[in-house]
Amino acid sequence: MTTNIAKPKPAIPDLPVAVLLAGLSIGFFAVVALVTGETAQLSGEGIAGLLQRMVALGLVALGQTFVILVGSIDLSVAALISAVAVLASHVMQGDPAMMLPAVLLCLGFCAVVGFVNGALVAYGGINPLIVTLGTGLIIQGVLAASFGVLQGAVAREFQVIAYGSVLGVPYSLLLLATLSLAAGFVLDRTLFGARIYAVGGNPDGARLAGIRTERVILSAHMVASLFAGAAGLYLAARLQSGTPWIGRDGIYDLESIAVTVIGGTILAGGKGGVAGTLAGVLLFATLDAGFNMLGIDAFLKQVLRGAIVIAAVAVHAVRTKGHVA
């Protein structure tokens, strides 16, 4: 068999989905803004505001894309976001000098959580849903038991991440853009990225090809946890102090999975990419903004969101041959 030597390009198949989704989202947003007469939303500032809605979910979803691509999943991100937000505000206590230690401590904690998740999945052979549900419960429980009341706040200077901007572009957007490009680069252009697609697409094949699949899975989990940590830090900066429920109230675990799958990444792994995920996040952001402009009540918004999640995945899943569970 020499015909399959041409290297499959994983980024290409998910591009149309990404473009289509992004187009639809922007179209929906523009139409709603024009219909409701809120043309201010279409100005540079309005667009920046819209894109800022993407930051928290976007960061988590980028990490989620890595684990889903490798054929795993991470449900612990919501609890981890809360933990990081609480930890950051607790350590900083408003003192700018503590900014760097707090950030390093948080990211270190995330790396440890990611390592534990990855080790249990890759070396323990335990189903990733169970592992990350379990670690999520553990983190959430300890957090709620020990930080029930608000304690501490992040430094004013730290809030620049959420509120500062350069030339009209918020820093938070630059952060998301930079990390997205980095994630895209790693997945498309590096050996590590190629290994992720290989392990997700066919773990046995990857192992036979000499890839240490366990290490790849473990690394993907650490990446996901670090991205969740970045989202937690951003939320702490935006809200000034963390509460133990930020992550859970935002349903960041399930929503990050939903946007990743909406963006064309397959839950079984090996297919998809960053572009689709970002388009999925953009869809959620425009829906949110659009529903707000239309004045749809919060509960109905949730109903529509549920229906759209199913419909958005169904659009490309319906062509799947064979069975899904």
Place this chain on the structure above:
Amino acid sequence: MMTVPQTSASLRRPARIAINAGLVIFIALYAAIGFLQPNYLEPGLFMNFLRRAAPLVILACGQLYVILTGGFDLSMGAVATLVVLAASILINGDPDTTWAVIGALYVMGVSIGLVNGFVVAFLKVPSIITTLGTMLLVNGLALAWSGGAARGDLPDNFRNLGRLVWRDVSVIGTLPLAAVVLAGFVALAWFGLNGTVYGKRALAVGDNPRAAELAGTPVAATRILAFVVSAVSAVTAGILLGGFSGVSVNAGEGLELQAIAACVIGGAQLLGGRGSVWSAVFGALSLFALFTLLNLLGLPQALRDSIQGVILIAAVGASMWRTRRRN
């Protein structure tokens, strides 16, 4: 090539051991409860324990059907919430309408199950996403309908389903109606999997859908029916919950994950192919015994989550380790 008898034998053996695992964990936990609080060993308090565990056990049985076929149902908790809120709004304190409303609730449950099943089987949307969607949708509907707060009232004949306890029953002393409902539901669930061809089909579909299809199993119908059973169990659990914990907008919150955890602790295998009703029943009883035990130990509510997480990983890790050693 592996011969057929070998595969089926190696498939059956872990299942039997897994059942024992759930039962062993439950007995150990309940013994610990009895050690701390000896009157839990009396039939009366045991019956009370069963009564309070009933919704979780019923949910776990329903969830098991979906897990066996290789899927998940995340919408159960939302369905249970909807049932509690809808019942109190529709009945609104009028005992004459109770049975008609219960009928309507089941129709509603079955239709939610059908939607889940059709989307998974024909639109090919993975069940974790489908039921996440219906979870958001059903929760939103329940909140929009009730206006975000509990209203209406549940009459006594509805609440009795979860609350009524017959006293002076011979041998066991007291008998809660919820325990009877529980026994009935478990018996039906057991019959569905062991007394009909459905159980074999569900296992086959969960193990290898393509092979099951080639062998003539109606894969789509098997999946859809699993989601319907799951939704029906959520309605039943919701009715019991409305009976003893009253009407609230978060009556069913988090129950879907507890039900999945229960099945897994009892030895059912995620993504299908292994498990029995007993894994659901003893897994759920273990989980509930754990909650009771932590309560008796006076641990903060929040730490229960943590310990549940540890037990979850440990139970699955232990069964993985046993399977690996055997191979």
